[in-house]
Amino acid sequence: MDNFFIAVVDDDIHxxxxxxxxxxxxxxxxxxxxxxxxxxxLWRSDPPDMWVLDLMLPGMDGYELCRRIRKEAEVPIIMISARDNEVDKILGLELGSDDYLVKPFSPRELVARIKRQLQRWYRLKGSEEAILNSDVKLQIHLGxxxxxxxxxxxxxxxxETDxxxxxFDLLKSxxxxxxxxxxxxxxxxxxWGDDYYGSDRAVDHLIKRIRKKIDGLPIEAVWGHGYRLRTDGEES
Incomplete structure (x- = not known):
């Protein structure tokens, strides 16, 4: 894993x-x-294995770059920003970033988070290959x-819904x-993984976005607990 190619995008040269x-x-x-x-x-010509991406950039911002990359691939993305705002964190996570770190940060902490994300990505790729070479169900039908x-x-x-x-990961679960x-x-x-320490409001926002995109999807809130996908039992 020590040969991964990582892009660091920040307008601060230091x-x-x-x-x-x-x-x-x-x-x-x-x-x-x-x-x-x-x-x-760079993404179009020589795509990195991972991105460390500043939120506030001149011209196109980090949100837009993250959105574009996510439309094409699932490479790990860690957003960094001086903005310690819960809405910014949630938006970044909803757009597809895997982690969010507020400036000023410890470089050692960033490296530790990068290692965790790369390990998780490596396991995910291995799981996808195992699914393709096994009898594991490739589709889910629920009504x-x-x-x-x-x-x-x-x-x-x-x-089809984009x-x-x-x-996708939340709906799949x-x-x-x-x-x-x-x-x-x-x-x-x-x-988000077991190393995510942000607010659980990220789940509420994600559920809200899924409901907006799929009108009639029976995701219901369980008072004082969380959420479930209700079904009449039709499955194949």
Whole structure:
């Protein structure tokens, strides 16, 4: 794992140099970029294995770059920002970032988080390959809902719905366990990992976005507990 290629996108050259220096000590290959436009060009030509992405950038901001990358791939993304605002954190996570770190931060903490995300990504890729080479179910049918797991596509009443990475992972967790009530903490762990320490409001916001995209989807709140995907038992 020490040969991963990591892009550091920040308009502050001192932060870029500091982060790159710490990563290079861990034998990662790095590239520093000062704006999202150059980062997008890099993605098109020589895509990194992971991104450390500043939220506030000149021109295209980090949110937009994250959204574009997420439409094409599931590489790990850690957002960094001087803005310690819960709404910013939730928005970044909803758009597909895997973690959010507030400036000023410890470079050692950032490196530790990078290692965790890369390990998780490595395990995820291994799991996907195992699914493709096994008899594990590749689709979920629950009434009008259909999830194609390896392709990460969602259909409601035969119409495809475009979900973000986190939206898909949350819906998949509920669909794999119909009628089971999950706590918010359980859903946080399933979608963001057990090293996420943000507010459980991220789950509420994600549920709200899924409901808005899929009108009629029977996700219901369980008072004082969390959420479940109700079903009449029709499954194949």
């Amino acid at each position: 932060i870029r140099n500091l982060v790159e220096a710490y990563l290079q000590k861990e034998n990662y290959r790095t590239i520093g970029l000062e704006n999202a436009e150059d980062a997008w060009e 009008r809902l259909q999830l194609m797991l390896t392709e990460r596509r969602v259909f409601w009443s035969g119409e 979900l973000t990475l986190k939206e 509920l669909a794999e366990n119909p009628n089971r009530a999950f706590t918010r903490d359980e859903l946080l762990t399933r979608v």
